[in-house]
Amino acid sequence: MNNIFAVAGVVIKEMYRRKDFYVLFVLTVLITMLMGSVNFFNDNRIVRYLKDLCLLLIWISSLIIAVTTAARQIPAERESRTIFPLLAKPMGRGEFVVGKFVGCWAACGMALMVFYFFFGVIVASREHTLPVGPYFQAIWLHWICLGIVVALALLGSIVFAAPSSNATICLIVVAGIMFAGGHLNGVALGMRGIGGTIVYAIYYLIPHLEWYDVRDLVVHDWGAIDWLIWAGATVYGVLYAGFLLGMTWLLFRRKAFA
Amino acid sequence: MIRLTVIFLLVCCFTLATILDAPFSRLRASTDSSEGVLTALMGDSRRMFANHFFAMADAYFHSGFYPTIFDTARAEEHSHLSEEAHEEEGANGHDEHHEETFLRTPNDWIERFGRHFYPTVHTHLHNGNEREILPWLKLSAEMDPKRIDTYVTAAYWLRTSLHKPEEAEQFLREGLRANPDSYEIMLELGRVYFYNKKDARVGRNIFVLAQDQWLKQDAAGEKPDPGVYEEILGELLRVDRKQEDLKGEVTDLEELIKYSHSKETLEAYLKELKAKMANQK
Numbered sequence: 030m031n032n033i034f035a036v037a038g039v040v041i042k043e044m045y046r047r048k049d050f051y052v053l054f055v056l057t058v059l060i061t062m063l064m065g066s067v068n069f070f071n072d073n074r075i076v077r078y079l080k081d082l083c084l085l086l087i088w089i090s091s092l093i094i095a096v097t098t099a100a101r102q103i104p105a106e107r108e109s110r111t112i113f114p115l116l117a118k119p120m121g122r123g124e125f126v127v128g129k130f131v132g133c134w135a136a137c138g139m140a141l142m143v144f145y146f147f148f149g150v151i152v153a154s155r156e157h158t159l160p161v162g163p164y165f166q167a168i169w170l171h172w173i174c175l176g177i178v179v180a181l182a183l184l185g186s187i188v189f190a191a192p193s194s195n196a197t198i199c200l201i202v203v204a205g206i207m208f209a210g211g212h213l214n215g216v217a218l219g220m221r222g223i224g225g226t227i228v229y230a231i232y233y234l235i236p237h238l239e240w241y242d243v244r245d246l247v248v249h250d251w252g253a254i255d256w257l258i259w260a261g262a263t264v265y266g267v268l269y270a271g272f273l274l275g276m277t278w279l280l281f282r283r284k285a286f287a
Numbered sequence: 288m289i290r291l292t293v294i295f296l297l298v299c300c301f302t303l304a305t306i307l308d309a310p311f312s313r314l315r316a317s318t319d320s321s322e323g324v325l326t327a328l329m330g331d332s333r334r335m336f337a338n339h340f341f342a343m344a345d346a347y348f349h350s351g352f353y354p355t356i357f358d359t360a361r362a363e364e365h366s367h368l369s370e371e372a373h374e375e376e377g378a379n380g381h382d383e384h385h386e387e388t389f390l391r392t393p394n395d396w397i398e399r400f401g402r403h404f405y406p407t408v409h410t411h412l413h414n415g416n417e418r419e420i421l422p423w424l425k426l427s428a429e430m431d432p433k434r435i436d437t438y439v440t441a442a443y444w445l446r447t448s449l450h451k452p453e454e455a456e457q458f459l460r461e462g463l464r465a466n467p468d469s470y471e472i473m474l475e476l477g478r479v480y481f482y483n484k485k486d487a488r489v490g491r492n493i494f495v496l497a498q499d500q501w502l503k504q505d506a507a508g509e510k511p512d513p514g515v516y517e518e519i520l521g522e523l524l525r526v527d528r529k530q531e532d533l534k535g536e537v538t539d540l541e542e543l544i545k546y547s548h549s550k551e552t553l554e555a556y557l558k559e560l561k562a563k564m565a566n567q568k
Contacts, residue, residue, distance in 0.1 A: 074418060
């Protein structure tokens with residue numbers, strides 16, 4: 030366990046030393062403030078467009094942070110040859126993978142806390158209210174979603190040669206799932222023959238990241254989701270991230286380093 | 288040699304500046320308005336964005352309950368947003384919950400489970416929360432100033448639920464500057480004066496302008512919307528009634544009967560009015 034936390038600690042330190050997070054956060058703040066200062070028909074109680082925009086920027090920023098952080102972990106260790114002393118110590122490859130995952134996931138969680146704190150400040154200043162339950166659920170589900178994305182990017186870093194190609198492919202896959210993942214069953218039903226069966230199989234196999242995007246519920250003040258449903262989504266996310274990490278470990282275990 | 292080259296380059300720059308200044312000034316003048324800049328930057332794609340922003344306003348009006356491109360589109364020509372805006376004055380059914388839905392029965396457990404994470408109940412904004420649609424309508428108008436529905440819809444909500452007739456008038460006048468022949472915008476502007484500013488005289492003048500514009504377009508064979516003409520005549524009748532102008536009421540009613548679907552009722556009312564006029568004489 031100590032080994033896992035040691036590796037995770039290095040990843041977290043790396044995140045706050047790099048400038049990615051700061052740049053994305055400042056951009057989010059600037060764009061949100063700029064849009065917040067626009068006057069629409071002399072009505073300063075209009076707030077939903079601002080919540081929508083701010084949440085969209087938070088989602089984009091967090092996905093970029095998660096994918097780029099996770100995608101470069103193992104290739105960077107390999108390139109700088111620091112992976113050899115790490116694995117030469119009494120540390121298993123499984124521990125190394127889990128350590129990297131925990132570090133990336135925790136770093137994403139910290140970034141999310143900062144982003145959502147800003148979002149909370151914006152909402153509280155405009156709406157003079159802060160619905161704690163729904164916001165907690167939204168942050169939690171967002172974090173679980175990032176857990177799956179981090180695990181996916183770590184798996185990609187074993188499969189693909191370069192971190193850039195891995196990051197690009199991961200971002201495309203994640204965006205594709207969030208946009209169309211929940212509708213693949215409808216597409217499959219409209220297809221005939223083996224094509225429909227394959228699309229339906231893909232629908233069951235992919236991680237349903239679209240569940241974790243509850244922006245519409247938050248923006249339009251729909252209130253909290255049933256806590257059992259929330260717990261179900263959490264279990265699904267943890268299991269899926271576990272499955273992806275297991276795959277990463279299996280591939281990483283057989284990987285030969287020159 | 289280097290000095291000569293530098294001087295030559297400086298002379299070239301000076302000459303080029305004097306030549307290019309005039310065309311650049313003309314270009315700046317032509318793209319001075321926000322519309323000009325947008326057109327230069329985005330071309331015709333801004334219409335696509337305008338439609339998207341209008342759809343966003345509709346989605347906000349339904350608090351996020353809105354079909355995606357994957358959902359079966361309902362066979363509707365207008366959004367609920369503009370439908371509500373086109374309703375007769377006095378109707379206030381915008382907060383009721385409709386049973387209709389674009390969601391089909393879930394095909395599997397994933398779809399059933401996934402429905403907990405987005406709005407699945409059909410509601411409309413009410414109690415002044417309609418203000419939330421306004422940014423999208425404003426952006427839609429910025430993107431495509433020729434989109435008349437945007438001005439009419441925004442003005443309807445501004446003058447009714449949000450009690451902002453000044454802002455409604457300002458926005459409609461912006462729309463009128465971009466679409467000087469729009470009888471729809473004139474009709475809505477007339478309503479601002481008649482219902483909100485309680486100025487029947489100016490309201491009537493604007494309704495008459497809208498009527499003239501509709502008739503002009505009809506005569507030119509442009510097939511203007513007969514439903515809107517019916518609305519214009521309806522508003523003219525209300526103004527006549529308010530001003531107790533029996534003669535005007537009869538004339539406008541006779542015109543309305545030509546286009547209305549409920550001719551029988553209106554004809555009975557016309558008889559009643561004519562009898563009233565005869566009694567007055």
